[in-house]
Amino acid sequence: MSTYFSPKSFTFLRGLARNNDKTWFNEHKPQYEEHVRQPFLRLIADLQPDLAAVSEHFRADPRGVGGSLFRIYRDARFSNDKSPYKSWQGARLFHERRKQVPAPSFYIHLQPGESFVGAGLWHPEPATQRKVRHFIVDNPGSWKAAAHSPVLRKKFDFEESEKLVRPPRGFEPDFEFIDDLKHRNWVFWRSLDDAVMTGPRLRQTIAADLVTLGPFVDYLCAALDLEF
DSSP: OOOOOOHHHHHHHHHHHHSOSHHHHHHTHHHHIIIIIHHHHHHHHHHHHHHHHHOTTEEOOOOTTTSSBOOSBOOOTTOSOOOSBOSSEEEEEEETTTTTSOOOEEEEEEOTTTOEEEEEEOSOOHHHHHHHHHHHHHOHHHHHHHHSOHHHHHHOEEOOSSBOSSOOTTSOTTOTTHHHHTBSOEEEEEEOOHHHHTSTTHHHHHHHHHHHHHHHHHHHHHHTTOOO
């Protein structure tokens, strides 16, 4: 077993949160490469066989550009916060058809005290939301098996931050899973302690989480006519 991140990974990210400017980042870029970016790329590469065992249609792509790892540079054009950098690092294990159609993904997040792993659909367009909602109504039994299984619910939280107050228009309010239809995002996630992120079993931990999250992602793929 090997480790990927270390306390120095979190030291860099804490420093970046306090000094979010180009001068500081450029001075500390070697630490970013050594303790954050390169370890994350290694983790992504090592997770590909584990991901393939869950679904042959998802990719853990370790390319430095255009792969699974998100850029640390922020797009601040439409934000009041003009900080140039994210104070975290994230990676998306994506569906092979993600560029053609909306698709769920697995996600890994590295941030001091706030690391997590999750999967699902984040901020889908209204047309995608409607498609998922109708699929849940048409397939409630398999939704219950995928999104309400004790194994999943014991370990992961259902993202609750963005929900409609009332049932979405056109859906019966007494539907068994009407509360699930109120969601704008369909995401399950769980926190990962800093000790887990820096420990020797990080890959094995995430690999097991991919297995647990697989049936839920499979359901979302079916809702969107995607292979799993």
